[in-house]
Amino acid sequence: MTSRDTAMYPVGIEVNGEKRAIRVRAADILLYTLRDNLGLTGSKSGCDNGDCGTCTILVDGLPIKSCLMLSVEADGKQITTIEGLMNSPVLHAFVRNQAFQCGYCTPGFIVNCEGLRNMLPHADEETIRIWLESNICRCTSYEEIRNAVKDVFNLKS
Template identity: 80%
Template sequence: MPSYDTALYPMEFHVNGERRTIRVRAADTLLYILRDNLGLTGSKSGCDNGDCGTCTILVNGLPQKSCLMLGVEAFGQHITTIEGLVNSPVQEAFVQKQAFQCGYCTPGFIMNCHGLLNVHPDANEETIRVWLESNICRCMSYEEIHKAVKAVFTGSRKS
């Protein structure tokens, strides 16, 4: 019978602007830690293999599927979850364009769009389309999501 590492290791990282130290198992995913240890349930478990994007968060400003990242890999990193967004133009655009139905995928799309803004603040149509391919909406709200993301970029160019 295989033995499993059940020891808990201290881990420190910054989540939503706050320094956090918790004890985790070496095999715990960041998604599990965020949801079960820290109570940040905006990131969802959809597929647990990186296909759907419902667990997308930002790690040092870049989108990361938290179901694919071990918690120990987040040591010392700056993590932003949907709960950490304040006055988000992306969230506002999603509301204005009604870019959601059931809402399950919405946090992942919003976090991915924030990552896109960080990496490509002047993203063109093709770049937006490619970035949106990393997330799945089972309700088929793709047209509304695309309109919301385009509105964010159109609005950011006007400022």
């Protein structure tokens, strides 16, 4: 192993409102930094190539698949994980509408829909449908998930 392999880089991020200073390798993926270094395990590894959305977090308010972002790219950013959304209307709508089965994908869906609220607070049904295409539920709870998101946007189910 060379010194290049073990080089660590300082990264300053704000996670769920708390400033954090961490040291990461250049190749560290943000998903694993959040899980392994910071103990924030709500974001899950599902595919590690950006297809499933279970690792979705908010970076400066925008939904990002954390398996596709290097930790060093997060320097200076504001990050919100599912742990930072415990009082979110989206989370409460998911519970109200029983929009989960196994729950593995649920944090990614909730965070993604929180991003939708941030970006398009008056989203219509078509926008919601398109937005939800970036996440996969292997248990097929799509109808309940759509109902929960429509609930957040005060659309009729």
